[in-house]
Amino acid sequence: MRSPTTAPALRLVGLVKTFGEKIAVDHVELTVPRGSFYGLVGPNGAGKTTALSMAVGLLRPDEGRALVHGIDVWEEPLRARRLMGVLPDGLAMPERLTGRELLTYLGQLHGLSAGEADRRADELLAVMELDGAAERTLVVDYSTGMRKKIGLATALLHAPKVLVLDEPLEAVDPVSAATIKTILRRFVGHGGSVLLSSHVMALVEELCDTVAVMARGRVVAQGPLGAVRGGRSLEETFVDLVGVTIGGGEGLSWLAS
Numbered sequence: 001m002r003s004p005t006t007a008p009a010l011r012l013v014g015l016v017k018t019f020g021e022k023i024a025v026d027h028v029e030l031t032v033p034r035g036s037f038y039g040l041v042g043p044n045g046a047g048k049t050t051a052l053s054m055a056v057g058l059l060r061p062d063e064g065r066a067l068v069h070g071i072d073v074w075e076e077p078l079r080a081r082r083l084m085g086v087l088p089d090g091l092a093m094p095e096r097l098t099g100r101e102l103l104t105y106l107g108q109l110h111g112l113s114a115g116e117a118d119r120r121a122d123e124l125l126a127v128m129e130l131d132g133a134a135e136r137t138l139v140v141d142y143s144t145g146m147r148k149k150i151g152l153a154t155a156l157l158h159a160p161k162v163l164v165l166d167e168p169l170e171a172v173d174p175v176s177a178a179t180i181k182t183i184l185r186r187f188v189g190h191g192g193s194v195l196l197s198s199h200v201m202a203l204v205e206e207l208c209d210t211v212a213v214m215a216r217g218r219v220v221a222q223g224p225l226g227a228v229r230g231g232r233s234l235e236e237t238f239v240d241l242v243g244v245t246i247g248g249g250e251g252l253s254w255l256a257s
């Protein structure tokens with residue numbers, strides 16, 4: 001086992017998860033190099049959310065391990081979680097708090113002093129453009145895009161080394177998306193590592209240097225973006241790898257009448 005100082009940002013080793021008869025994640029191996037901007041793509045139901053939930057310690061695997069900077073997420077959860085910032089799908093978070101209250105509360109749970117938690121909350125709210133009226137609004141009343149932004153702010157609050165983000169830009173307007181992309185690029189530019197899942201190939205091509213394609217619970221390709229797409233667009237490569245038949249061309253004749 002490599003030491004925490006040289007280990008990859010994140011390593012998933014033989015992860016398996018079944019729900020009843022359904023194998024949601026089937027022996028997934030994934031290595032996110034340090035300093036990489038890593039995109040995980042796959043069709044609906046491919047197992048991305050299940051794999052990411054196991055990677056960050058939110059869902060216990062049936063088999064396999066997840067290591068953050070070489071630290072086992074299940075054996076040393078506190079050490080591992082200190083290194084990770086997580087934006088889960090569905091964004092379960094305390095909702096009866098304002099954006100500011102949420103950040104200061106979570107900051108103190110992370111062990112920051114009240115002053116430091118306040119200072120970081122100020123900066124994050126400003127950067128996410130959630131200052132002003134938004135910071136006094138309860139999170140339960142936030143729009144989907146605002147929830148993504150406050151979720152990303154909570155993920156960044158304790159200055160993690162690795163961000164694991166499930167669909168961070170889904171349902172986010174273009175202006176907020178540009179803000180989030182800038183923040184993520186800065187995070188990687190300063191030595192952090194990002195693993196994000198997305199359905200949007202153009203987004204992954206724009207942001208990520210390394211990609212993995214999941215289908216039916218398995219990783220069917222992974223590596224540097226250029227090598228995986230092999231001179232084509234990621235979308236073409238994806239359709240080939242995933243082996244989908246593109247629907248919509250037949251049926252629905254009543255629509256034309």
Ligand SMILES: Nc1ncnc2c1ncn2[C@@H]1O[C@H](COP(=O)(O)OP(=O)(O)OP(=O)(O)O)[C@@H](O)[C@H]1O
Pocket residue numbers: 019022023024042043044045046047048049050051
């Ligand atoms: N809690 C659960 N109970 C039963 N089945 C589940 C559960 N969570 C996921 N699944 C099933 O596991 C498979 C993988 O789901 P998962 O949400 O990980 O896929 P995904 O790639 O994130 O999909 P999407 O892109 O649509 O979000 C799906 O068939 C899903 O129905």
